[in-house]
Amino acid sequence: MADMANKAFAYAPAPESRAVVDIAPSYGLFIDGEFAEATGGKVFKTISPSTEEVLSEVAQGSAEDVDRAVKAARKAFEKWSALPGAERAKYLFRIARIIQERSRELAVLETLDNGKPIKETRDADLPLVAAHFFYYAGWADKLDHAGYGANPRPLGVAGQVIPWNFPLLMLAWKIAPALATGNTVVLKPAETTPLSALFFADICRQAGLPKGVVNIVTGDGTTGAALVAHEGVNKVAFTGSTAVGKAIARTVAGTDKKLTLELGGKGANIVFDDAPIDQAVEGIVQGIFFNQGQVCCAGSRLLVQESIQDELLDSLKRRLSTLRLGDPLDKNTDIGAINSAEQLARITELADSGEAEGAERWAPACELPENGFWFRPTLFTGVTQAHRIAREEIFGPVLSVLTFRTPGEAVAKANNSQYGLSAGIWTEKGSRMLAVASKLRAGVIWANTFNKFDPTSPFGGFKESGFGREGGRHGLEAYLDV
Amino acid sequence: MSDRLSVFKTYKLFVGGKFPRSESGRVYEVTDSKGNWLANAPLSSRKDARDAVVAARKAVGGWSGATAYNRGQVLYRVAEMLEGRRDQFVAEVDDAEGLSKAKAAAQVDAAIDRWVWYAGWTDKIGQITGGTNPVAGPFFNVSSTEPTGVVAVLAPQESSFLGLVSVIAPAIATGNTVVVVASERAPLPALSLGEVLATSDVPGGVVNVLSGRTAEITPSLAAHQDVNAIDLAGADAELAKELEIAAADNLKRVLRPQPVDWAAAPGTDRMTAFLETRTVWHPTGSLGAGGSSY
Numbered sequence: 001m002a003d004m005a006n007k008a009f010a011y012a013p014a015p016e017s018r019a020v021v022d023i024a025p026s027y028g029l030f031i032d033g034e035f036a037e038a039t040g041g042k043v044f045k046t047i048s049p050s051t052e053e054v055l056s057e058v059a060q061g062s063a064e065d066v067d068r069a070v071k072a073a074r075k076a077f078e079k080w081s082a083l084p085g086a087e088r089a090k091y092l093f094r095i096a097r098i099i100q101e102r103s104r105e106l107a108v109l110e111t112l113d114n115g116k117p118i119k120e121t122r123d124a125d126l127p128l129v130a131a132h133f134f135y136y137a138g139w140a141d142k143l144d145h146a147g148y149g150a151n152p153r154p155l156g157v158a159g160q161v162i163p164w165n166f167p168l169l170m171l172a173w174k175i176a177p178a179l180a181t182g183n184t185v186v187l188k189p190a191e192t193t194p195l196s197a198l199f200f201a202d203i204c205r206q207a208g209l210p211k212g213v214v215n216i217v218t219g220d221g222t223t224g225a226a227l228v229a230h231e232g233v234n235k236v237a238f239t240g241s242t243a244v245g246k247a248i249a250r251t252v253a254g255t256d257k258k259l260t261l262e263l264g265g266k267g268a269n270i271v272f273d274d275a276p277i278d279q280a281v282e283g284i285v286q287g288i289f290f291n292q293g294q295v296c297c298a299g300s301r302l303l304v305q306e307s308i309q310d311e312l313l314d315s316l317k318r319r320l321s322t323l324r325l326g327d328p329l330d331k332n333t334d335i336g337a338i339n340s341a342e343q344l345a346r347i348t349e350l351a352d353s354g355e356a357e358g359a360e361r362w363a364p365a366c367e368l369p370e371n372g373f374w375f376r377p378t379l380f381t382g383v384t385q386a387h388r389i390a391r392e393e394i395f396g397p398v399l400s401v402l403t404f405r406t407p408g409e410a411v412a413k414a415n416n417s418q419y420g421l422s423a424g425i426w427t428e429k430g431s432r433m434l435a436v437a438s439k440l441r442a443g444v445i446w447a448n449t450f451n452k453f454d455p456t457s458p459f460g461g462f463k464e465s466g467f468g469r470e471g472g473r474h475g476l477e478a479y480l481d482v
Numbered sequence: 483m484s485d486r487l488s489v490f491k492t493y494k495l496f497v498g499g500k501f502p503r504s505e506s507g508r509v510y511e512v513t514d515s516k517g518n519w520l521a522n523a524p525l526s527s528r529k530d531a532r533d534a535v536v537a538a539r540k541a542v543g544g545w546s547g548a549t550a551y552n553r554g555q556v557l558y559r560v561a562e563m564l565e566g567r568r569d570q571f572v573a574e575v576d577d578a579e580g581l582s583k584a585k586a587a588a589q590v591d592a593a594i595d596r597w598v599w600y601a602g603w604t605d606k607i608g609q610i611t612g613g614t615n616p617v618a619g620p621f622f623n624v625s626s627t628e629p630t631g632v633v634a635v636l637a638p639q640e641s642s643f644l645g646l647v648s649v650i651a652p653a654i655a656t657g658n659t660v661v662v663v664a665s666e667r668a669p670l671p672a673l674s675l676g677e678v679l680a681t682s683d684v685p686g687g688v689v690n691v692l693s694g695r696t697a698e699i700t701p702s703l704a705a706h707q708d709v710n711a712i713d714l715a716g717a718d719a720e721l722a723k724e725l726e727i728a729a730a731d732n733l734k735r736v737l738r739p740q741p742v743d744w745a746a747a748p749g750t751d752r753m754t755a756f757l758e759t760r761t762v763w764h765p766t767g768s769l770g771a772g773g774s775s776y
Contacts, residue, residue, distance in 0.1 A: 086595060089602060093558060131551060138554065138602020145610055145750060408769050431767035434622045439769055456550075456605050473609045 011324065014331040016118045021109045023195065026057040029065055029218060030201035032072035033211030039064045044220070046194055049115035050328050050337035050372040058194045061219035063226040066186065069215040070232040073157040073184040076212030081154050081182035085141030092137030092180060094207040099130040102203070106196060110168055111328045113195045115337030115373070116291050118329050128453055129172040132471075135455035136176035139476060143181065146473055148482040154182035155258055155481055156234030161224040161248075162197075163240045164190035164339050165294040165395075170239050171197050173459075173470045175214060181479040183235065186215045188227050192340045194218040225251070233257060235479060239296075242393075242419070242464050260468025260478040262296065262460055264393040265421030268414035269299030269450065270436065272407075273308045275426035279448065281315050284399070287424055287450035289323065289377050292338055293397040296465070297422035299450055301390060302379075303410050306403045313381065313401065320377050321364040335397060338373040347375050347396030354380045354389035354400070385416055393419070407432060411439045420462030424450045443469070493523050493669075495530065495693065496676025498537030499686015505529050510694070512670055515580025523669050526694035528702040531661065534690040535706050538632045538659040541687030546629045546657035550605035557601035557655060560682040564594045567678060571643060571671060578642040578668035592745055593647040599748065600651040607656055607753050615761070622764045627757040629657035630735055634703035636696060636716035636725075638744065642668035645744045646675065649715050652752035654688055658711070661690045663700055665716065669693035697721055704728035711735035711756050715742070 026043065028035040038059035045054050061069075080088070099106065106129075107121035114121075143152050158178045162170035167189060178185050189197035197216045204214050217223060221244075228236045228248050238248050239262040252259050269287050271280045287299025304312050328336035338344040355361050363376040379399040383390050389400045404410040414423055423442040425433050433447045443461040446452060453459070458474035460466060468478045493512075494501040508525035524530075545553070564571065568590055576586040612626040633653045638645030642665045653660050664672030676691045692699055696716060704712055704725035712734050714722045722739050729736050737755045 086599065089598065093598065093601075134551070134554060134558075135605060138604075138606060140602075141599060141747075142602060142606065145606075147610065411769060429767075431765040434764060435767035435769050438766055456609065473606070 011332045013327070015327060015329045016108055016111075016122075016331060018108060018112070018329065020105045021112070023056050023109070023112075027059065027194070027198045027218070029059045029061050029069070030198065030214075030216040031065070031069045032215065033205070035201070038062055044191070046113060046192065048112050048372075049192075049339050050369070052371050055112060056195060058198070058218045061188070061217040061223040065217055066223060066226040066230055069186040069217050070157055070159070070227075070230050072212035073186050073215055074232055076210060077156055077184045080184050080210060080213050083182075085143060088180060088182065089137045089140035091207055091209050092133050092140060092176065095203055095209070096130050096133035096137055098203050098206050099126070099133060103127070103130065106168060106199060108329070109199060110196050111336070113193045114164065114167060115328050115339055117333040117336040118331060119333065120291060125166055125169050128455070129168050132169070132172040132455040133176045136180040136475075139177075140180040143476065143480070146476050148477065148480055152181075152480040152482050155479060156183060157232055158183045158185045158235040158237060158479065159227040159230060159233035160185055160187040160237045161227060161240065162187065162189055164193040165291060165296070167193040168196040168200065171200060173239075174237050177470070177475045178235075178237075178479050179213065181476055183479050184213045186217060186227060186233070188217050188219060188224045191220045228252065231255075236260075237468075237478065238262070242466075245466055258478070260460075260470075261466035262468070262470060263464065263466040264395075264419055265296045265298065265461065265465050266301055266391065266393055266417045266419045267297055267299045267422035267424065267442070268301045268303050268417075268440075269424035270303045270410045270414060270426065271305060271308070271312060272425075272427035272429075272432065273305040274428045275448075276428065277308070277312060277315055280312065280426040281319050283424060283426065283448070283450040284316060285319055285323070288399045289335060289397050290451050292335060292375070294339060294343070294395050295451065297444060297451065297459075299422065299424050300394060300399060301414075302399055302401045303404050303413055304401060305410075306405050309403055316379070317362065317364070320379070323364070323366075323377055325366050325374065325376070326369060335377055338375050338396065341373055343395065344373040344375060347394055347398065350389060350392060350394045351378060351396075351398050354383070354387060354398075357387045357389075359383045359387055359389060359400070385413060391417070407436055411436055415439075415441050418464045421460075421465035422446070490521070493521050493673040493693070495524050495526060496673065496679065496689070496691040497530070497534045498540070498690065499680060501676065501680075504694070505533065512668070514577045520577055521670060523673065523693045526692040526699050528699065530692055530694075531699045531702050532706065534661040534692055535632060535703070535708055537687040537690050538661050539708055541659045541685055542631055544685055545654070545659055545688045548657070550608065553655065553657065554601045554604035556683045557597050557604065557651065560678060560684065561594050561597035561601065563678045563682045564597065568594070570674065574671045574674055575643045578671055579640075588745075589641070589644045593644045596644070596647050596748070597651055600655040603652075603750070603753060604655050607750065607757075610750070611754060611757060611759070617763075620766045620768055622766050623761065625759050625761040627656070627759050630756045630758050631658060631710035632708065633658045633660045633711045633713060633756050634700070634706070634709050635660050635662040635713040636700055637662050637664050637672060638742075639665045639667065639696075639716050641744045643671040643675070645715070646672050648742075648744050648748060649713055649752065650689060652748070653713065653756050656753050656757055658756050659688045661692065661703060661709070663696055663703070663716065664691060664693045666694070666696045700725055701728060704734070705731060707732050709734060711737070713737040713752075713755070714739045
């Protein structure tokens with residue numbers, strides 16, 4: 001940072017050791033309990049977005065590979081779904097425990113492959129991953145109590161496609177409820193972050209999970225498309241962009257496949273004039289700069305009551321100046337790397353459109369590393385509802401600030417979006433919070449907090465943010481024939 | 483058989499995370515099903531019972547205040563620790579109940595699995611017992627359950643281990659703490675369970691185990707003003723009535739004895755028996771009729 005010398009104290013580098021993780025030079029597909037090359041032997045490289053260093057080579061799964069994986073899952077389904085729930089529970093408890101045991105290794109791996117700060121993988125992603133398996137493990141033998149009638153049945157083979165922003169956590173959100181309810185899965189991790197899913201395959205091995213219950217097929221969008229289109233798949237679960245979600249909805253049209261989609265968002269974070277400013281500032285920062293803003297439920301639109309705009313923005317800018325951007329493995333890093341060159345280009349283009357359309361751009365002075373993909377934490381003021389940066393999901397560390405005068409106006413502006421995933425409300429007045437919450441068309445609403453997650457709490461969107469819920473008792477429904 | 487002379491264990495109570503002898507200094511002979519001497523178990527006094535209630539009360543705040551997730555992890559840890567001491571418990575259940583080795587092992591396995599079952603309930607029971615209520619007015623109205631507090635438990639007399647676990651685990655899963663009176667004739671598995679709980683991250687005082695004469699100890703528990711509930715599983719009809727009358731003095735929640743197949747999959751009744759429901763009303767204010775926005 002430019003004014004580092006003026007700071008009360010500086011930080012010495014505090015990197016987490018890479019020695020805890022051993023990445024193989026290449027990985028195959030995990031099908032029927034074995035690692036195997038892709039048919040045709042095609043591979044692609046996965047890199048560290050903070051250094052552009054090649055981490056490993058990964059198999060590019062073909063339609064044929066997807067077919068093998070689905071058949072393996074189908075074969076495994078018979079026995080797996082017939083197991084007593086208590087037995088499935090025990091496997092999932094084992095997996096949860098092994099994840100806890102190996103959590104530091106997996107946190108470092110995730111940081112390397114994704115670019116997010118170790119602080120987040122270590123303290124958010126991994127604890128949530130383990131907790132998710134623990135939670136759904138417990139449901140496996142309690143499905144009769146879940147409110148879906150007696151003895152609810154699984155669907156069959158679940159085809160699951162997950163994004164790169166929380167690779168292992170999204171895997172957990174998909175696999176844990178699917179297995180607990182008696183389904184078997186074929187999962188395709190994101191092209192840029194395949195490694196933690198492949199490490200998860202090893203965890204399945206350690207847990208003694210029967211072959212074919214979990215299959216991991218790496219690849220790009222074509223692999224995912226082959227998976228969701230496969231006629232042997234009974235259930236499709238996708239987390240990712242709204243555009244791809246719509247394409248998947250068209251693909252499964254006319255079939256019996258059950259579909260759940262967790263898509264984009266443009267969350268409104270609404271700050272009223274009676275909000276505690278310092279807490280709101282922390283919540284705003286957490287809302288949009290957590291994971292470099294690459295979060296579908298990010299609070300990417302700040303709606304601030306006009307009378308406190310200046311005070312809030314002064315405080316927010318001061319806070320942003322203290323964020324530390326750099327080596328994701330450094331324990332003091334707040335802002336890590338953007339996941340890919342492609343994503344960086346998308347963020348850059350949208351941010352530039354903000355300036356071009358007349359909003360005022362501000363970013364703290366901060367040096368960017370030479371290699372890798374980086375974007376300064378940025379905020380725009382003077383944003384109108386018509387601006388692209390107020391309408392489109394940027395999926396990066398860019399905050400658009402709008403103002404309002406009345407609660408009614410705040411609600412109208414918050415709801416003026418194709419999306420409806422998350423929202424935040426900051427006020428000391430409980431009745432106002434509840435009144436506003438009841439009018440917001442969003443699946444998750446945080447009051448005086450933001451970006452809180454828990455396996456017991458359902459997550460998912462209204463409108464074009466998708467449908468279906470993950471987490472909680474509600475999350476079981478997506479994998480049950482009900 | 484080896485010629486080595488084995489080391490006997492002195493069985494002790496488990497109270498407040500420690501292993502005291504009875505304050506009375508008394509013991510009684512515990513024999514196997516054929517009448518052979520097994521050990522001298524503490525013969526708890528009424529004072530021991532009151533001490534155990536104090537320990538249980540002290541633990542309520544921390545245990546009920548722990549996250550449900552944390553309690554689940556702790557209960558699962560108990561299963562892990564028991565798995566490692568499986569052989570010991572099979573032998574003790576074998577001695578206590580005169581079962582075949584295979585039947586004793588089945589009892590112990592079921593008991594281990596029961597901890598796993600309740601470990602999974604800690605963070606789910608609230609989701610099926612609570613919820614929002616659609617009151618006819620501008621109010622947010624939500625009911626949630628919480629543990630009642632200290633539960634006195636009369637462990638089943640016949641099923642010395644599976645029955646014991648089946649009454650302790652549901653009570654503590656939801657955040658209660660317990661004072662459990664072990665099977666009078668076969669208390670050794672219960673006293674050994676204390677040793678497992680002590681090494682399973684269960685905070686001291688959450689489970690307190692007493693051995694002795696059920697009819698001697700339990701009236702003071704049933705009448706105790708700082709006990710919130712009582713599970714009469716191990717009482718005969720006559721004692722159950724006497725204790726239920728005593729329990730009425732401070733309106734303890736009472737779970738009456740009933741014929742239970744301890745080997746069968748349990749429901750949720752042993753958890754819900756010791757839960758209180760709290761309902762919170764909060765005005766929602768109004769933003770007017772509002773539109774039907776997309």
